[in-house]
Amino acid sequence: xxxxxxxxxxxxxxxxxxxxxxxxxxxxxxxxxxxxxxxxxxxxxxxxxxxxxxxxxxxxxxxxxxxxxxxxxxxxxxxxxxxxxxxxxxxxxxxxxxxxxxxxxxxxxxxxxxxxxxxxxxxxxxxxxxxxxxxxxxxxxxxxxxxxxxxxxxxxxxxxxxxxxxxxxxxxxxx
Amino acid sequence: xxxxxxxxxxxxxxxxxxxxxxxxxxxxxxxxxxxxxxxxxxxxxxxxxxxxxxxxxxxxxxxxxxxxxxxxxxxxxxxxxxxxxxxxxxxxxxxxxxxxxxxxxxxxxxxxxxxxxxxxxxxxxxxxxxxxxxxxxxxxxxxxxxxxxxxxxxxxxxxxxxxxxxxxxxxxxxx
DNA sequence: CTTCCACATGTCGTTGCCGACATGTCGAAG
DNA sequence: CTTCGACATGTCGGCAACGACATGTGGAAG
Numbered sequence: 496x497x498x499x500x501x502x503x504x505x506x507x508x509x510x511x512x513x514x515x516x517x518x519x520x521x522x523x524x525x526x527x528x529x530x531x532x533x534x535x536x537x538x539x540x541x542x543x544x545x546x547x548x549x550x551x552x553x554x555x556x557x558x559x560x561x562x563x564x565x566x567x568x569x570x571x572x573x574x575x576x577x578x579x580x581x582x583x584x585x586x587x588x589x590x591x592x593x594x595x596x597x598x599x600x601x602x603x604x605x606x607x608x609x610x611x612x613x614x615x616x617x618x619x620x621x622x623x624x625x626x627x628x629x630x631x632x633x634x635x636x637x638x639x640x641x642x643x644x645x646x647x648x649x650x651x652x653x654x655x656x657x658x659x660x661x662x663x664x665x666x667x668x669x670x
Numbered sequence: 671x672x673x674x675x676x677x678x679x680x681x682x683x684x685x686x687x688x689x690x691x692x693x694x695x696x697x698x699x700x701x702x703x704x705x706x707x708x709x710x711x712x713x714x715x716x717x718x719x720x721x722x723x724x725x726x727x728x729x730x731x732x733x734x735x736x737x738x739x740x741x742x743x744x745x746x747x748x749x750x751x752x753x754x755x756x757x758x759x760x761x762x763x764x765x766x767x768x769x770x771x772x773x774x775x776x777x778x779x780x781x782x783x784x785x786x787x788x789x790x791x792x793x794x795x796x797x798x799x800x801x802x803x804x805x806x807x808x809x810x811x812x813x814x815x816x817x818x819x820x821x822x823x824x825x826x827x828x829x830x831x832x833x834x835x836x837x838x839x840x841x842x843x844x845x
Numbered sequence: 846c847t848t849c850c851a852c853a854t855g856t857c858g859t860t861g862c863c864g865a866c867a868t869g870t871c872g873a874a875g
Numbered sequence: 876c877t878t879c880g881a882c883a884t885g886t887c888g889g890c891a892a893c894g895a896c897a898t899g900t901g902g903a904a905g
Contacts, residue, residue, distance in 0.1 A: 498861085498862090529862090530862085531862075531863060531864085533862080533863070533864085534861075534862055534863075537862095555870075555871065556869080556870045556871065557869075557870075
């Protein structure tokens with residue numbers, strides 16, 4: 496039930512269409528919670544039926560913008576405050592690490608080099624984004640400050656992963 | 671298709687039953703790739719049909735132990751070497767962070783305190799485990815060395831998350 | 846000798862989630 | 876005036892994943 500709360504959370508910022516929300520998901524929320532448009536439209540329909548959101552306006556090209564209701568806002572707040580999150584982080588590269596012993600040492604080292612490079616890249620992207628936010632390039636709304644925290648998490652996690660992959664590459668070469 | 675490769679990887683260490691694999695998943699693999707027994711038994715059936723594994727022995731209480739075949743070993747190696755992993759890390763606590771602005775500052779600070787404590791706890795657990803491995807308490811097989819790397823990743827990621835949550839808690843209190 | 850727990854394997858119904866397919870509109874560029 | 880790309884919403888079939896239910900066994904403790 497995380498998708499529905501993700502949608503409610505985004506709609507708490509203001510009205511948006513399924514199309515808008517799909518883009519927000521692929522651009523900002525995607526890295527921690529992927530969702531494609533079929534899911535999103537289906538869930539919006541359900542949320543509307545349950546009265547947690549409602550159609551705010553209908554525009555050109557069949558556009559339907561949804562607005563969060565008081566019930567919806569209460570629900571997303573309840574989710575944030577009362578429920579404790581499933582803490583499992585589903586991450587395929589770490590699943591692979593259990594089976595590194597099945598690779599030849601040179602294959603493994605090469606794999607880890609590629610891995611660390613791509614994590615480093617991501618870490619840099621998030622770090623740059625964080626610095627842009629600190630320079631005030633995105634204003635200072637509460638939403639922006641939450642995003643600042645999310646970006647910081649991204650930067651720290653990918654830095655940790657890049658360091659880890661480098662450590663592991665070195666270790667795999669040393670024997 | 672990660673579960674099937676996870677199962678093949680575990681079976682590469684030696685024969686095991688569905689029950690064994692279920693426990694290995696909930697004890698070691700679960701934190702990065704959760705799987706419950708209905709999925710596991712179903713997937714084992716499919717893998718056997720495709721000839722990637724085969725029944726090695728049948729024991730008491732209907733126990734069926736599976737063994738990886740040459741085709742299965744080739745498949746898991748192919749997965750490790752040739753395919754590049756989906757790098758999305760699905761993590762609900764970070765999804766929530768996008769919506770922190772919907773919480774009252776004191777609620778948020780309390781939430782982040784709890785969060786950092788639990789990450790710190792996990793980090794310590796992994797760090798202890800890593801040190802036990804370095805003292806040689808689990809031998810020095812290739813499998814153990816892969817596990818050592820996986821554990822290191824866990825320790826580093828949860829340390830990063832604990833630091834992040836502390837940083838965020840402090841930041842949320844400062845305004 | 847019974848009771849209880851860990852062992853052990855499965856089915857079933859529901860929801861989550863995705864790729865592919867389908868359809869149509871508006872505006873801008875050529 | 877046509878064509879193309881971004882906008883926009885949806886359906887459908889299928890696999891993934893999970894919780895609940897079902898069933899039975901072997902050994903150990905009382």
